[in-house]
Amino acid sequence: MESPEKDAVTYSVHLPSDLEYIPPLRQFIAEVARVEGYSKKFCFRTEIIVDELVTNGILHGSQDVPSDIILSAKFESGQMHLSVQDQGGTRQNLENLKRAVYSPKPPSSDKKKGRGLVIVQMLSSELKIDLGENGNTQVHVIKTKDPEDSLGQREKLLYESDI
Amino acid sequence: MDTQIELQISELENVSHGKLIKFMGDLDATNVESTLDQVTKLIKEGFVQIVADFRNLRYVNSTGLGILLHFSKTAKEKNGCFKIANVNDNVYEIIEIIGANTLLDIYDSVEEAIASLAPRR
Incomplete structure (x- = not known):
């Protein structure tokens, strides 16, 4: 007998635009994915995204x-x-983001930045970039979840024995 | 508070200008600057044959990958190299997505990476 599906919970986080907040945030969302039964691979990819x-x-x-990121x-x-909003949205910013995703430059040793959205696109099923009503990006x-993203029975037992 | 990253640096026996760097923890935007400073200092001091052991590097994001590519390029410009060993599957996937596996010298083990270096003369 299949168990009834749980009501989905939406986690919403407002954080100052400061890089220091990212590690605990990304680890928290990955942990939520783990608790929701997604595989270690899915959780790692979630952390990166x-x-x-x-x-x-x-x-x-x-x-x-100086603004918040929301x-x-x-998980449903x-x-x-997943949705991320910043408050510095301009048409130019939007165009830059779209260019980074849809016309990525070939790999190069000269660039230290600018590959993040390419990684997100490759790890996601869908990626959409918009300007919101308030002008935010x-x-x-x-x-x-792919079939291999489901938590296997052995992994589940190991996880449950951890708690 | 930075994410924890620790670099353990040691000599490479029988390799001129060689260093072994063990990366431990997560490499991300909060600690790339300190990592950049430490490795750049080594390269400036003339240690241009570098093997990076990633056995205990759990995580790297695109910013972290950017500086790994920078180390490789800088070492090569000084007739050296920046070789990587023991990359875990999750980190390798990120390297592969941006095509950096074609730019970085990646080895299965530290021993293999060291064996590929020019010996001390």
Whole structure:
């Protein structure tokens, strides 16, 4: 008998545009994924996605304005829905983000930055970049659980024995 | 508060201008600057044959990868190299996504990486 599906919980976090907040945030969202039954691989990829989107929002979306980054995450029906908003949205910022995703430059040793969204795109099922009603930049990601992303029975037992 | 990253640096026996660097922890935007400073200092001191042991590097993001590519380029410009060993699957996936596996010298073990270096004359 299948157990009834739990109501999805949306986690919403407002954080100052400061890189120091990213490690605990990304680890928290990855831990939520783990508790929701996603595999270690899925959780690691989630950690990277959160990191890259929030880093991007802080470095490029909040350059001129001391503002918050807003992240929301929901795990539902085998999918993670993630949304990151910054408040420095301009048409130029949006164009830059789209260029980074859809026209990435080839790998090079000369660039220290600018690859984060390419990684996010490769690890996600869907990636959408918008300007919100308030002029803020919004990045939405959906990541669908692959068959190998389900927590295996052995992994589940090991995890349960940890708690 | 930075994410924990620790670099343990030691001599490479029988290798001129060689150093072994063990990366331990997470390499991300909060600690790239300190990592950059430490490794750049070594390269400036003439240690240009470097093997980086990633056995205990749990995590790297795109910013961290950017400085690894920078180390490789800088060492090569000085007729040296920056070789990486013991990369875990998660970190390798990120390296591969941005195509950095074609730019970095990656080995299965520290021993293999050291064996590929020019011996001390």
